[in-house]
Structures are given as structure tokens and as C-alpha cells.
Amino acid sequence: MVPAAVPQPPAPPALPERESDLPASRGGGLLWESGISKVAALAWREVTSYFVSPIGYVIAALMVPLVSVFAFLPAVLSGVPIAMDRVYGGLAYLLAFMAPFFTMRLVAEERRTGTLELLLTSPVRDWEVVLGKWLGAFLFFLAITAFLFLFAAVIVYYEPTHQVVSVGGLPLSIGNLDLGATLAGYLGLLFEAAALLAIGLLCSSLTQNQIVAAFVGLVVTLTLVFLLGLGTFLPSPLADISQYLGAYDHFASFNQGRLVAGDLVYFLTVTVGALFLSVRVLESRRWR
Amino acid sequence: MVRRVIEVEGLTKYYDERLAIADVTFSVPRGQVLGFLGPNGAGKSTTMRILTGYLSASSGRASIAGHDVFESPVESRLRIGYLPESTPLYSEMRVADYLRLMCRLRGVHPRRQADRIDFAIESCGLQARRRDIIGRLSKGLRQRVGLAQAVVHDPDVLILDEPTSGLDPGQTRETRALIVELGRRHTVILSSHILSEVSATCERVVIINQGRLVADDAPGNLGKRLSQDRATQVELHVIGDRDRILAVVEKVRGVESVTVNPTEDGSWEVLVTGRRKDLQDALAKAVVKGGQGLRQLQSRQLSLEDIFLELTASEEVPVG
Numbered sequence: 001m002v003p004a005a006v007p008q009p010p011a012p013p014a015l016p017e018r019e020s021d022l023p024a025s026r027g028g029g030l031l032w033e034s035g036i037s038k039v040a041a042l043a044w045r046e047v048t049s050y051f052v053s054p055i056g057y058v059i060a061a062l063m064v065p066l067v068s069v070f071a072f073l074p075a076v077l078s079g080v081p082i083a084m085d086r087v088y089g090g091l092a093y094l095l096a097f098m099a100p101f102f103t104m105r106l107v108a109e110e111r112r113t114g115t116l117e118l119l120l121t122s123p124v125r126d127w128e129v130v131l132g133k134w135l136g137a138f139l140f141f142l143a144i145t146a147f148l149f150l151f152a153a154v155i156v157y158y159e160p161t162h163q164v165v166s167v168g169g170l171p172l173s174i175g176n177l178d179l180g181a182t183l184a185g186y187l188g189l190l191f192e193a194a195a196l197l198a199i200g201l202l203c204s205s206l207t208q209n210q211i212v213a214a215f216v217g218l219v220v221t222l223t224l225v226f227l228l229g230l231g232t233f234l235p236s237p238l239a240d241i242s243q244y245l246g247a248y249d250h251f252a253s254f255n256q257g258r259l260v261a262g263d264l265v266y267f268l269t270v271t272v273g274a275l276f277l278s279v280r281v282l283e284s285r286r287w288r
Numbered sequence: 289m290v291r292r293v294i295e296v297e298g299l300t301k302y303y304d305e306r307l308a309i310a311d312v313t314f315s316v317p318r319g320q321v322l323g324f325l326g327p328n329g330a331g332k333s334t335t336m337r338i339l340t341g342y343l344s345a346s347s348g349r350a351s352i353a354g355h356d357v358f359e360s361p362v363e364s365r366l367r368i369g370y371l372p373e374s375t376p377l378y379s380e381m382r383v384a385d386y387l388r389l390m391c392r393l394r395g396v397h398p399r400r401q402a403d404r405i406d407f408a409i410e411s412c413g414l415q416a417r418r419r420d421i422i423g424r425l426s427k428g429l430r431q432r433v434g435l436a437q438a439v440v441h442d443p444d445v446l447i448l449d450e451p452t453s454g455l456d457p458g459q460t461r462e463t464r465a466l467i468v469e470l471g472r473r474h475t476v477i478l479s480s481h482i483l484s485e486v487s488a489t490c491e492r493v494v495i496i497n498q499g500r501l502v503a504d505d506a507p508g509n510l511g512k513r514l515s516q517d518r519a520t521q522v523e524l525h526v527i528g529d530r531d532r533i534l535a536v537v538e539k540v541r542g543v544e545s546v547t548v549n550p551t552e553d554g555s556w557e558v559l560v561t562g563r564r565k566d567l568q569d570a571l572a573k574a575v576v577k578g579g580q581g582l583r584q585l586q587s588r589q590l591s592l593e594d595i596f597l598e599l600t601a602s603e604e605v606p607v608g
């Protein structure tokens with residue numbers, strides 16, 4: 001082995017000093033500093049990539065007919081005064097199956113192809129990456145559930161019992177749709193989606209295999225939405241705990257038109273907790 | 289004023305128990321193109337990943353333009369353009385859209401994004417590919433997109449991990465030329481296990497082996513310095529009687545070993561190894577004086593390749 005005497009490096013060629021220490025192009029401003037514009041850029045990329053990938057269309061193409069056939073049409077055909085709660089209910093169950101497929105790609109795919117390395121070595125904080133990706137999935141969920149507004153419009157239009165509302169002295173007739181309950185149910189759906197997508201994102205961040213991410217995610221979301229709600233036959237303290245942990249009951253409370261702080265806290269806790277853990281998973285690469 | 293843009297001090301990294309790099313120290317002045325040379329698994333990528341903040345070090349410190357990569361990761365990464373070894377890109381995006389995303393993630397002012405994208409596309413020769421989907425480009429073009437994303441935010445430092453691996457010879461030449469061109473505007477660290485690449489593109493070479501720096505110099509000096517106190521080798525082609533040649537050559541002071549092989553044209557190929565600066569002159573004189581016909585004489589300079597092999601081989605490699 002040659003003695004590793006490190007000599008002085010040769011003199012570099014003269015290079016004009018740059019005007020400033022900062023990259024000349026820098027100046028994204030406060031929006032950039034705060035991370036908002038980075039999160040927005042990441043979310044936008046996720047949304048657009050859903051629209052160019054088959055998985056987005058497959059999910060959308062499954063969701064609309066399933067909800068229509070199993071939740072909307074039976075209610076319409078049965079002739080009872082209908083509202084949106086059945087549709088929301090159907091969608092809330094369906095979401096447990098769909099959310100992991102929404103999110104499986106988010107981090108796992110970037111891990112597999114190596115783009116995650118490029119992303120995480122950009123001047124982007126780990127939480128901005130996580131938030132951007134989650135927001136992208138959430139916005140895509142909003143986009144493909146836009147058909148709910150159509151359902152609501154159909155109910156308003158065809159509902160046999162009309163009520164007369166007076167607006168500025170003019171009698172207007174609108175369908176018998178309880179707007180408060182409709183909005184509350186929708187809100188519940190959004191909260192549940194937020195939580196399940198965050199869980200899916202966490203699962204995606206754990207692996208570089210999308211199938212594994214989807215499967216693990218599915219186990220968690222199905223447990224949350226279906227299994228824990230069935231815990232009523234357990235001895236009393238366990239039954240209560242299981243019922244509290246189950247996501248569907250919290251959603252159902254929204255769907256019945258009630259806005260309860262406890263339900264809100266539940267969904268926010270799950271969402272923020274899963275996102276927080278995802279950030280920690282991304283950070284963990286540094287310590288391996 | 290020579291500013292040290294990259295400073296690395298005592299960097300050590302363990303993966304679990306395994307030592308990846310040990311006490312790596314070097315610094316790079318502004319504007320230099322530094323070649324980071326070593327066999328696969330020597331710790332090149334690990335060092336680069338620490339510099340870019342993707343991994344943390346077990347100990348030691350590193351800074352980019354005065355910003356510590358561990359304490360102010362965002363500030364230091366703003367100044368880095370990085371091309372990982374596998375050239376990871378979002379293959380479903382179009383070239384210009386991808387570069388725009390990278391501008392937005394790296395804080396390029398919205399009003400300057402169009403200019404920067406144009407600049408990156410032009411300097412990497414992608415004018416005709418702006419609207420192409422990245423996944424459909426050839427490997428060579430994808431490599432250019434990779435370089436374009438590294439320069440799009442006008443960073444101080446370019447960190448390029450094996451930028452020509454997997455390219456065909458034509459693409460390799462193009463990419464090297466591009467790197468030399470980019471080296472005029474940026475400080476560059478380039479890793480490679482290919483010697484000719486480093487000697488063709490870099491002003492300075494750092495050789496790393498088994499996680500340790502074993503040499504650090506200009507490619508030219510590296511050869512000279514290492515061959516100084518080392519046996520030199522001279523190759524002669526001589527006409528005459530084999531035994532007499534041998535006797536004459538062996539008598540020359542400083543000669544350590546001689547091998548004689550016949551050649552096709554009837555002369556003898558004589559390989560002489562010895563420790564003497566003017567071995568070549570002494571041999572020429574002796575052969576001519578001894579009445580032998582000297583047809584050819586050349587001293588064998590250690591190529592960068594020999595040095596590299598010698599520095600990085602675990603066992604002693606016999607010279608000649």
C-alpha cells in the first residue's frame with residue numbers, strides 16, 4: 001500500500017466569482033420558504049400522475065358503478081324518501097377497500113425507481129414530501145367522488161315531496177334534501193378518506209413493493225372500518241374500546257347529521273398520527 | 289480568492305457494523321472538477337449521499353458553500369445539483385414539465401423558471417425533446433435529462449454519481465463533453481470506476497478504496513509521484529546473440545531483473561526492470577557499446593490504470 005500522504009491539490013482554474021452566495025435563480029419567496037409552494041407542487045404532480053396512470057381510472061371506474069348500483073339505486077327504487085346517507089354509507093365501506101390502492105404507489109414506487117433519493121436530496125423537508133403526497137391522493141379522491149354532487153342534484157330534482165322555501169319573498173320549490181345532513185355526511189366521508197389515505201401512505205412508505213403496501217394497508221383499513229365495529233360481543237371494557245377505535249361509527253355519527261367533537265378528534269388523530277409516522281419512516285433512512 | 293465550496297472532514301459511516309467510509313477528508317475549491325475514483329463498493333456513492341443529505345454520517349462533518357449538510361440541510365441542498373447513479377426520473381412526465389417541477393421544488397423564482405428551463409434544456413442539448421415523455425427517451429437522452437435537472441436551479445455544486453454508467457461509447461463521449469462544459473460554470477464532483485473517464489474530464493483525482501482515501505492529486509502528477517521511488521521498466525528490441533545481450537544488460541548498474549523473449553522479426557524483446565532514473569540512457573549506451581543492434585527502446589510509464597490497480601488491489605500486484 002502506498003503511503004497516503006495527501007498533497008496540496010492543484011490550483012483550480014480562474015473562475016469568475018458569482019455575484020452572490022445564493023444560487024442566482026433562488027427567490028421563491030415566502031411561499032417557498034414556508035413550504036406551501038413545494039407541497040402544492042408535489043400534490044399537483046401526484047394528482048396529474050393519477051390521471052395518466054391506469055390505477056386512477058380503474059378505481060374511478062369501479063367506484064361509480066358500485067356506489068350507484070349498491071347504494072343509490074336500491075334507495076331510489078324502494079321509493080322511501082331518500083337522502084344521501086345511504087350513498088355515503090356505501091362509499092365509506094368501499095373506501096376501506098379502495099384507499100390502499102390509491103396510496104400504494106405514493107412512496108413505494110419512488111423508492112423502487114430511486115426517484116425518492118432525488119426528491120429527498122432536493123431542498124425539500126421530509127414533512128413537505130409526506131404532506132404533498134397525501135394531499136395529492138386526497139385531491140384525487142375529491143375529483144373521483146365528484147359524482148356525489150350529481151346524485152345530490154338528482155335527489156333534489158326528483159324527490160316527490162317538495163318544500164317551499166321563501167327567498168326574499170319569492171316562493172322557491174326545492175327538493176326535500178336535508179342540506180345540513182347532506183353536508184355533514186360529506187364532511188364525515190372526507191374525514192374518513194383523509195384518515196385512510198394517511199394510513200395507506202404510511203404503509204407505502206414502509207416498502208418498495210406496491211403490492212405489499214396495498215396488502216398491509218388493506219389489513220389496517222379493513223380492521224378499522226369493519227372489524228372493530230363488530231367488537232360488541234366482547235366483554236364490556238373491550239367492546240367500548242373496540243367501538244371507539246372503529247372508524248365506521250365515527251363516520252356514521254357524521255352521516256346522521258351530528259357533528260361531534262370526539263369524532264373529529266378521532267379522525268384528525270389518525271390522520272396526523274399516520275402522516276407523522278410516515279415522516280419518521282422517511283427520516284429513518286438516515287440512521288440506517 | 290479560492291473559496292472551498294465543498295469541505296469534508298473526518299467523515300465516517302457505518303452501515304450497522306460494516307464500515308462504509310472511514311475518516312474521509314477533502315475539500316474542493318470553487319470551479320474545480322474533481323474525480324472520485326474507486327472500485328465498486330469503495331464508498332463513492334455513500335460519500336455522495338452524505339454530501340447530498342440523503343444519508344447521515346456516523347461521525348465527521350461536511351459542508352457545502354459553508355452550510356453544514358446536517359445542521360442546515362435545506363440551505364446546503366439548495367446549492368447542490370445531484371444525479372444519482374441510476375438516473376431516477378419520473379418517467380410519465382414530459383421533459384419540460386419535469387424540469388418545471390424541479391424548479392418549483394428547488395425554489396427557483398416563478399418569473400425565472402422559464403429561463404432556467406430553457407437554459408437547462410439548451411445546455412444539455414434537449415431542444416428537440418422538450419415535449420417528449422421521459423420514459424420513451426433513450427438511455428443517453430435520459431442521462432441528459434438527469435443532468436438538466438441537476439443544473440436547472442443553478443447550483444454551486446454538481447454531484448454526479450457514475451454519470452456514464454450504462455451508456456454506449458458514443459453517448460459516453462457526449463456525456464463527458466457535456467460534463468466538461470458544465471464544469472466551466474459549476475464545481476463538480478464526479479464519481480467513476482473508469483480511469484480514462486476521470487483523466488479525461490477531471491482536474492483532480494481522489495482515489496478511494498475500502499472506504500479510505502488512498503490518493504489525491506492531479507491525474508498527471510499522480511502518475512509521476514507514484515512512479516518516482518518505484519522500479520521503472522524499459523522495453524528494448526535488440527538484434528544479436530541472446531546470451532550476450534543478457535550479459536551486457538545485466539551488467540548495467542541498477543538493473544534488477546531482465547527477461548528476454550523472441551519476437552517475430554528475429555529481434556529479442558528485452559524487458560528490464562531497475563531502480564535508476566536514467567535507466568533508459570544507461571541501457572542504450574551499454575547495448576550499443578556491447579556491439580548489439582538496438583532497434584527500439586521505450587520506457588514504460590505507469591498508466592493511471594496501473595496506479596489505480598496498485599492502490600486499490602488488496603494484495604500487492606506484481607509490476608510487469
